[in-house]
Amino acid sequence: ANQEGISLVWVSALSFICACCRNATNWILDITSEIIDQEINPHVDQWEAEGTFPAHKIFKILGSAGFLGVNKPVEYGGLGLDFSYSVAVSEELGNIRCGGIPMAIGVQTDMATPALARFGSAELKEEFLLPSILGDKVACLGVSEVGAGSDVSSILTKAVRKGDEYVINGGKMWTTNGTQADWICLLANTSDAAPHRNKSLICLPMTLPGVHIARKIDKLGMWSSDTAEVFFDDVRVPCKNIIGQEGMGFTYQMLQFQEERLWAVANIVTMMDNIIQETIQYTRQRKIFKQPVLYHQSVNFRLAELQTEVELLRSLLYRATALYIKGNDVTKLASMAKLKGGRLAREVGDSCLQYWGGMGFTSDVLVSRFYRDSRLLSIGGGADEVMLGIICKYMDTLPKK
Structure with a gap:
């Protein structure tokens, strides 16, 4: 490794191994761990x-090092592996000692770029995907708005066609990476058709005239991740910047959501493992009534229960991932995993923080940071209630229209 990261020789060797034998998981995770330990955690x-x-x-x-395009095409700088490798990297990124930085990375790799990689033109991939995979450009995703978070069909941002350009007006809210991003994968209404057929995904440079970063949002958690409110005032972008077909944006975004949700669950299971282990270590040292807190049965039983729940969630994640890479629709399983992941993270955070006592209520320990950061999982990428609605739809338990 050099000051710029991993040497080009090593990257070439790693890419060759990945492309030829598809058995590079340990190699990938070792290098990811090295980057986390040397370049990220000391500064968190x-x-x-x-x-x-x-x-x-x-x-x-x-x-x-190749880790921003693990499952992206080799011709655009990716490693060309399947999505299971992205899940493995996401799990390893869970060892970063905060939630904000892994989330920012996940936006780059599995939230703002999947549709571009799958449906974008060669020209768009060259301009936006390639530099994003190489780490030369930072991407963000523009879907949520003040009045349209989980209800994606209700977005109001419009892109009106005028000649060979779209003129875009509107705004996006809670945009991760928004203050630093070079481009945004923007969902906008491009026609007056029905809500599920009038939207398109557009690659939009953040440096264009009319793009305004209104503010950097102050948040409950995810402090190290910059989150922006963005406005678009007569922003002109070439029509060729549409990803895939016009009017297919809603469908493309729903597909992106599946990778986002699985990625998020992979990331949180490692974080929960770490919080439980750190709680075991702390409660073994902390004494109450002349014995370690850990040795109280109510404590060690609860930690055993939580660890069991984490393992069950990991199994669901792996099953969904295995089906996904075979081309199956895993919308129901991904929704179940995200629903369970968000709720379990709240249980783990709350229970473990309790066992840290007064120290857990300070900002000096990881458990309090996890308690704040993990709360987002039940909101971002589709709230728990939306996940329940999706699951019910697949179970055919909703009222008939």
């Missing part, structure tokens, strides 16, 4: 305090 506390992290620097290190 500082970045949390500052409310941001140097996305371009970190993404370039990860991109040089």
Whole structure:
């Protein structure tokens, strides 16, 4: 490794191994772990305090190692592996000692770029996907709005066609990476058709005239991840910047959501493992009534129960992933995994923080950071209630229209 990250020789060797034998998981995870230990975790506390992290620097290190395009096409800088490798990397990124930085990375790899990689033109991939995989550009995803979060069909941002351009007006809210992003994968209404057939995904450079970062949002958790409110005022973008077919944006975004939800679950299971293990270590040292807190049966039984739940969630994640890479529709399983992941994270965070006592209520320990950060999982990428609605739809338990 050099100051810029992993050497080009090693990257070439790693790419060759990945492409030829498809058995590079341990190699990938070892290098990911090295980057986390050397380039990220030593600085996390500082970045949390500052409310941001140097996305371009970190993404370039990860991109040089090939980890921003694990399941993306080799011809655009990716490793060409299947989605199970992305899940493995996401699990490893769970060892970062905060939630904000892994989330920012996940936006780059599995939230803002899957549709582009799958449906985008060669020209768009060259301009936006290739530099995103290499870490030369930071991406963000523009879906949620003030009045349309989980209800994607209700977005109001419009892209009106005028000649060979679209003129875009509207705004996006809660945009992860928004203050540092070079481009946004923007969902906008491009016609007056029905809500599920009038939307398109557009690659839009954030440097265009009329793009305004209204503010950096102050949040309950995910402090080191910059989150922006963005406005678009007569922003002109070429029509060729549409991903795939016009009017298919809603469908493409629903497909992106599946990878986002599985990625998020993979990330949180490792975080929960770490919180449980750190709680075991702390409660073994902390004494109450002359014996370690850990040795109280109510404590060790609860920790055993939580660890069991984490393992069950991991099994669901692996099953959904295995089916997904075979081409199956895993919408129901991905929704179940995300629903369970968000709720279990709240249980783990709340129970473990309780066992840390007064120390758990400080900002000095990881458990309090996890308690704040993990709460987002039940909201972002589709709230719990939306997951329940999707599951009910697949179970055919909803009222007939």
